[in-house]
Amino acid sequence: MNSDSFDSSQIPLPYSLRCKPFLKWAGGKSRLLPELEPRTPRKFKRYFEPFVGGGALFFSLQPTVATLSDMNGDLIETWKAVRDSLPRLLEDLKKHPYESDYFYQLRDADRQKGYARWSTVRKASRLIYLNKTCFNGLYRVNSKGQFNTPFGRYVNPTIVDEENLRACSRVLQGVLIEHRSFGDILSEAESGDFVYFDPPYAPISSTSDFTSYTSEGFSVSDQETLADLCRRLDKKGVFFMLSNSSASFIKKLYEGFRIETVQAPRAINSNASRRGKIAEFIIRNY
Numbered sequence: 338m339n340s341d342s343f344d345s346s347q348i349p350l351p352y353s354l355r356c357k358p359f360l361k362w363a364g365g366k367s368r369l370l371p372e373l374e375p376r377t378p379r380k381f382k383r384y385f386e387p388f389v390g391g392g393a394l395f396f397s398l399q400p401t402v403a404t405l406s407d408m409n410g411d412l413i414e415t416w417k418a419v420r421d422s423l424p425r426l427l428e429d430l431k432k433h434p435y436e437s438d439y440f441y442q443l444r445d446a447d448r449q450k451g452y453a454r455w456s457t458v459r460k461a462s463r464l465i466y467l468n469k470t471c472f473n474g475l476y477r478v479n480s481k482g483q484f485n486t487p488f489g490r491y492v493n494p495t496i497v498d499e500e501n502l503r504a505c506s507r508v509l510q511g512v513l514i515e516h517r518s519f520g521d522i523l524s525e526a527e528s529g530d531f532v533y534f535d536p537p538y539a540p541i542s543s544t545s546d547f548t549s550y551t552s553e554g555f556s557v558s559d560q561e562t563l564a565d566l567c568r569r570l571d572k573k574g575v576f577f578m579l580s581n582s583s584a585s586f587i588k589k590l591y592e593g594f595r596i597e598t599v600q601a602p603r604a605i606n607s608n609a610s611r612r613g614k615i616a617e618f619i620i621r622n623y
Contacts, residue, residue, distance in 0.1 A: 343400045355506035358391030361474035372599045378576045380406040381531035387519035388535045406515040413516040418461035420509035428464035428496045440488045528574030538582040564590035571622045583616040595621045
């Protein structure tokens with residue numbers, strides 16, 4: 338393998354025994370990895386993931402040079418805490434009891450003036466706790482950017498997955514983690530680099546829209562901007578792979594690229610009977 342190129346055929350297997358996403362993220366790709374892994378470029382230089390979410394593909398590939406980013410500031414602060422401050426983060430996580438009253442008290446902390454002064458570790462500990470104990474593990478914010486998912490009922494939720502957090506922290510050493518818009522990738526990615534896009538999905542029906550990862554959401558205009566960005570990256574010789582819903586207008590936006598339909602298991606619906614498989618697109622320029 339060339340020293341300045343990552344060979345994706347060397348994916349560590351099984352990835353779940355090494356490390357896995359430390360957050361359950363709406364639209365997370367852990368269950369889609371069997372479709373994504375074989376479709377990554379065999380060799381590439383640097384890895385970029387501008388909608389990192391739970392980072393399932395990143396943790397599976399474990400590329401040697403990577404930049405992870407997202408528009409959700411609280412999410413990015415949590416990734417940085419896992420990378421840079423794990424001992425303090427673990428210590429704080431162990432203080433959280435699994436109680437409804439405590440959950441709502443901590444959930445509502447971002448509505449208080451003093452929340453802005455919380456340390457990165459404290460904010461990260463709060464987000465992980467809420468993620469592990471909220472209803473369906475669904476991260477959702479209102480128009481003011483405040484976490485608003487209700488308490489979840491579990492038998493014994495794993496609030497502190499210490500072994501996995503330690504593995505994730507090791508993998509993240511040397512990885513750049515940035516709070517920024519996906520559009521910033523255009524000025525950074527170069528020929529031979531690989532970008533994986535996993536944006537909030539375009540709705541396929543009037544009742545399937547879910548874009549509340551940030552207070553701004555993700556609009557049709559954003560989808561169009563992303564498609565234009567992909568075309569610009571293609572002209573620069575950058576490899577890109579993108580996941581999205583099978584909405585008809587998504588297919589039109591990416592005409593000329595390789596569009597494959599896969600059956601993806603979905604687990605975001607609150608009604609378990611509606612969580613089966615659904616058609617999704619995997620779009621590539623290679």
